[in-house]
Amino acid sequence: MTERDSVLWVHAHPDETSLGHALVRSGVSRLREAGTRVAVSDLYAMNWNPVLSDADFGTATGGTLSERQKHAATTGRLAEDIRREQDALRAARHLVVSFPLWWYGMPAILKGWFDRVFTAGFAFGVRDEQGRVRRYGDGGLAGRTMLVVVTAGDRATALGPRGISGAIDHVLWPLLHGTAFYTGMRVLRPHLVASADLLDRATFPDEEKRLRDRLDRMNSETAIAYRPLRGGDYDGEHVLLDHVRPGEYGPDVHAVAQGAIRTTATGPASACVRSRGVQRQQHGQCSGAQDQAQ
Numbered sequence: 001m002t003e004r005d006s007v008l009w010v011h012a013h014p015d016e017t018s019l020g021h022a023l024v025r026s027g028v029s030r031l032r033e034a035g036t037r038v039a040v041s042d043l044y045a046m047n048w049n050p051v052l053s054d055a056d057f058g059t060a061t062g063g064t065l066s067e068r069q070k071h072a073a074t075t076g077r078l079a080e081d082i083r084r085e086q087d088a089l090r091a092a093r094h095l096v097v098s099f100p101l102w103w104y105g106m107p108a109i110l111k112g113w114f115d116r117v118f119t120a121g122f123a124f125g126v127r128d129e130q131g132r133v134r135r136y137g138d139g140g141l142a143g144r145t146m147l148v149v150v151t152a153g154d155r156a157t158a159l160g161p162r163g164i165s166g167a168i169d170h171v172l173w174p175l176l177h178g179t180a181f182y183t184g185m186r187v188l189r190p191h192l193v194a195s196a197d198l199l200d201r202a203t204f205p206d207e208e209k210r211l212r213d214r215l216d217r218m219n220s221e222t223a224i225a226y227r228p229l230r231g232g233d234y235d236g237e238h239v240l241l242d243h244v245r246p247g248e249y250g251p252d253v254h255a256v257a258q259g260a261i262r263t264t265a266t267g268p269a270s271a272c273v274r275s276r277g278v279q280r281q282q283h284g285q286c287s288g289a290q291d292q293a294q
C-alpha cells in the first residue's frame with residue numbers, strides 16, 4: 001500500500017480487549033505508517049444503528065422500499081449517518097471489513113451496516129449506458145477492493161475445503177459474492193484467523209505480521225476469480241451455460257479457478273497448498289510467499 005491509497009476500515013466487535021480489536025489497531029497503524037489514508041468506522045464505538053427502516057429515507061417517495069431508498073440516495077435525502085458512511089466509501093479505494101465469526105456469519109450490527117449503507121442507487125440498482133443493471137462484477141462500487149478479516153473459534157481445518165464447518169469462502173459467500181462482487185468490487189480471499197480463542201501473547205506477533213503482510217499487498221494481490229454476469233458464462237436467466245462445469249453446482253462453480261484459494265488461514269489445510277502447482281500454472285492464483293506459507 002502507498003500514500004496514494006485510501007482505506008475505509010469497518011470494524012464490528014463489542015470488546016476492546018479482543019483479538020479482533022488488537023489486530024485492527026495493528027493493521028490500521030501499519031497502513032498509516034505507509035502513508036495510506038485510513039478512515040475507521042468502529043460500529044460499536046459509534047453506536048451504529050443497524051436497523052434499516054423508512055426513517056432512513058427522509059421525505060423520499062416511491063412504491064417499494066427499494067424505490068424510496070434509491071430516491072433518497074440519488075436526491076441526498078438519506079439519513080446523515082448513512083451519508084457519512086457512503087462518503088467514506090466513495091473516498092476509499094479499499095474496504096477492509098473485520099469481525100468475529102458469529103453463527104457462521106457477521107455480527108448483526110455489521111449486517112445492518114451493509115443493509116443501510118449499500119443502498120439502491122449507490123451500491124446496487126445502478127445502470128450502464130445501455131440501461132442494463134450493473135451487477136456481479138460491476139456495480140456502484142466498481143473500482144474498489146474488499147478484504148475481509150475474520151476471527152473464528154473454529155480450527156483452520158474445520159473451515160477448510162473438507163472441514164465440517166464448510167470452507168470459509170463458502171461460509172462467507174453472501175458477503176463475498178452476494179454483496180461485494182455483486183456491487184462490483186474486487187474480492188480478495190478472506191483473511192481468516194482461526195482458533196482465535198486459543199491465541200496467546202506468544203503467537204500474536206505472528207498473526208500481526210500475517211495481517212500486516214496481507215495489507216501491504218492489497219494492491220497487487222489477485223482477486224477471487226468470480227465469473228462476471230456479462231462475461232459470457234451465464235444465460236439470460238443468470239444460469240451457467242451447460243458447457244460450464246456441467247453437472248456441478250455450489251459456490252465454486254461461479255469462480256473461474258477450480259478450488260480457488262479459499263483463505264489465508266493459519267494451519268496447513270489450504271486448497272492452494274494442496275494443488276498449488278496446477279493452479280499457479282493455470283491461473284496465477286497461488287503465487288506469492290503468503291500462499292505458500294499457509
Ligand SMILES: Cc1cc2nc3c(=O)[nH]c(=O)nc-3n(C[C@H](O)[C@H](O)[C@H](O)COP(=O)(O)O)c2cc1C
Nearest residue numbers: 018019020100101102103104151152153154196197
Ligand atoms: C455468538 C457467538 C457465535 C459464534 N459463532 C461461531 C461460529 O459460527 N464459528 C466459529 O468458528 N466461531 C464462533 N464463535 C467464536 C468466535 O468466532 C470467537 O470467539 C472469536 O472470533 C474470537 O476472536 P475475538 O477475541 O476477536 O472475539 C462464536 C462466538 C460467539 C460469541
